[in-house]
Amino acid sequence: xxxxxxIAPGSAATGHGRPARTMGARALIGLAVILTLLIVVAPxxxxxxxxxxxxxxxxxxxxxDPAMLHAIWLTSLVAVIVVPLNIAFGIAAAWAVAKHRFPxxxxxxxxxxxxxxxxxxxxxxxxxxxxxxxxLLGPWLGEVDLQVMFALPGIVLVTMFVTAPxxxxxxxxxxxxxxxxxxxxxxxxxxxxxxxxRRVTLPNIRFALLYGAVLCTxxxxxxxxxxxxxxxxIRGQTNTLPLHVExxxxxxxxxxxxxxxxxxxxxxxxALILKAVLEGRRG
Amino acid sequence: MKLPVLATAxxxxxxxxxxxxxxxxxxxxxxxxxxxxxxxxxxxxxxxxDTGRSLTIDMSHGGSSRQARAILEGLPADLVTFNxxxxxxxxxxSGLLPEDWRDAFPNGASPYYSLPAFLVREGNxxxxxxxxxxxxxxxxxxxxxxxxxxxxxxxxxxAYAYALAQNDGDExxxxxxVRSIFAGVPVFDTGGRASTQTFAERGIGDVLVTFEAETxxxxxxxxxxxxxxxxxxxxxxxxxPVAVVAExxxxxxxxxxxxxxxDWLYTPEAQRMLAERDYRVTDETVAAEFADAQAPVxxxxxxxxxxxxxxxxxxxxxxxxxxxxxxxxx
Numbered sequence: 001x002x003x004x005x006x007i008a009p010g011s012a013a014t015g016h017g018r019p020a021r022t023m024g025a026r027a028l029i030g031l032a033v034i035l036t037l038l039i040v041v042a043p044x045x046x047x048x049x050x051x052x053x054x055x056x057x058x059x060x061x062x063x064x065d066p067a068m069l070h071a072i073w074l075t076s077l078v079a080v081i082v083v084p085l086n087i088a089f090g091i092a093a094a095w096a097v098a099k100h101r102f103p104x105x106x107x108x109x110x111x112x113x114x115x116x117x118x119x120x121x122x123x124x125x126x127x128x129x130x131x132x133x134x135x136l137l138g139p140w141l142g143e144v145d146l147q148v149m150f151a152l153p154g155i156v157l158v159t160m161f162v163t164a165p166x167x168x169x170x171x172x173x174x175x176x177x178x179x180x181x182x183x184x185x186x187x188x189x190x191x192x193x194x195x196x197x198r199r200v201t202l203p204n205i206r207f208a209l210l211y212g213a214v215l216c217t218x219x220x221x222x223x224x225x226x227x228x229x230x231x232x233x234i235r236g237q238t239n240t241l242p243l244h245v246e247x248x249x250x251x252x253x254x255x256x257x258x259x260x261x262x263x264x265x266x267x268x269x270x271a272l273i274l275k276a277v278l279e280g281r282r283g
Numbered sequence: 284m285k286l287p288v289l290a291t292a293x294x295x296x297x298x299x300x301x302x303x304x305x306x307x308x309x310x311x312x313x314x315x316x317x318x319x320x321x322x323x324x325x326x327x328x329x330x331x332x333d334t335g336r337s338l339t340i341d342m343s344h345g346g347s348s349r350q351a352r353a354i355l356e357g358l359p360a361d362l363v364t365f366n367x368x369x370x371x372x373x374x375x376x377s378g379l380l381p382e383d384w385r386d387a388f389p390n391g392a393s394p395y396y397s398l399p400a401f402l403v404r405e406g407n408x409x410x411x412x413x414x415x416x417x418x419x420x421x422x423x424x425x426x427x428x429x430x431x432x433x434x435x436x437x438x439x440x441x442a443y444a445y446a447l448a449q450n451d452g453d454e455x456x457x458x459x460x461v462r463s464i465f466a467g468v469p470v471f472d473t474g475g476r477a478s479t480q481t482f483a484e485r486g487i488g489d490v491l492v493t494f495e496a497e498t499x500x501x502x503x504x505x506x507x508x509x510x511x512x513x514x515x516x517x518x519x520x521x522x523x524p525v526a527v528v529a530e531x532x533x534x535x536x537x538x539x540x541x542x543x544x545x546d547w548l549y550t551p552e553a554q555r556m557l558a559e560r561d562y563r564v565t566d567e568t569v570a571a572e573f574a575d576a577q578a579p580v581x582x583x584x585x586x587x588x589x590x591x592x593x594x595x596x597x598x599x600x601x602x603x604x605x606x607x608x609x610x611x612x613x
Contacts, residue, residue: 133357232358234343
């Protein structure tokens, strides 16, 4: 899962003015801190320690390697394509489910959540079986000379699948809790559909939306399993940053692998900070 | 939405410039990155000098069975440089390249080759020189699980072939010999890299068995450990086969270029680069230059000893086969 999910909410002490803590409480807090240090903090620190273990210059030359730069660029490009599409999909799906009654509504909610429960590698293999050369649509794609698998479209498709629920799952509960009263009032006052959406619905959900978008970005950037099936690992063409980490690691290039990992970690940490800020606003 | 439009435009920019120059996609095995990073610019430079056209050689690295699978599903490889013959056979079976691909280039379409060899701890404290030392009770060999690792399959077959030669082809004796080697292995990791870590970083075992081409690289990476390379008296020829993926190359109009690239791997210039990276080469002049670093060894092939990979798969690797019978302590 993405790094932002791993932080324990409310782990900071807020005990001012309360009765003195018991021994048990202290032991539990101590245990939580130690586990967090061991499981989350130490590996993160170690990534940077290893990345810089042979000095700034080696780090820089690894980051500036054309294949690494391309991997960073490709990963960003995939996120730039996938996140807006998922925002649109998430809002549309949540809107349909929360504000309207129609047959099959429950099925739709379940469908949206499928990518949460399916391992990404299954998604990758399904797409391969559908769009691959030996797949269902393969011969037709071959005739029109459209390379879907082992190229950008395949990576985007799989990443979209894997990240599909993130925005919808954040926005949906909020929309359901808010009900339709405000929208109905706006319609009564003569607002058009688009006005209702822009002036009433969107402001109500904007922080949940941003929060979902941040999670979606973190996931899209970090996706490994599904993408590794459809990427083809062509360096400088279809190798995303997580795949590049694995490649360098298998290559016995530890500094390069940790340099790539540090780049991914920085992206994840930025997402984490954004998430914390948004959480505060949403609160 | 404007963004999808923008994204499509970006995608076009991404794929657009690819047609301005000659391009080859070489799909290769997973540990060959540095090798081809050295080879490719040399070939591209020569190609540019000869034709005046610039050439980009794209590389894809991964486990070679997995790479073969990807090519079957449409990875547009112009050529493959693998470390398992069976993975090219898979492509031949699907009609992507001719069945007789081994005849398309010299030496069974293997411009370079390697063999299972040993890496021992500093000073070789257990005095390990040959396969029978691995069967000793006080010696713990380290290699991956032959069920999951192609590398370990070569180790298994090399030890088996050695025992057959020592015992005048007595199969029962050979199986007993291999069983006693397997019995001493403390951990069976799933892949070669994990075994390297077990041996080098966790300090487990007395001898690491892997391709000779890797022993030098591992010794260099863990220089402080002072690992020493040992070549057994006899080992198994491990082909690094190459082939033009005929169907893709025809579609891409790269048949001649891909063939020229693979032919070039047999030239002294390329062979020297290969030998510098501890591969054994077919060019006799270059091989002689590196004779000091590459100890003489008697090599046998899978065809000679076992009657080909199909027979190996059937008699040795199949469930309940000979490997299962000697693989006692997993």
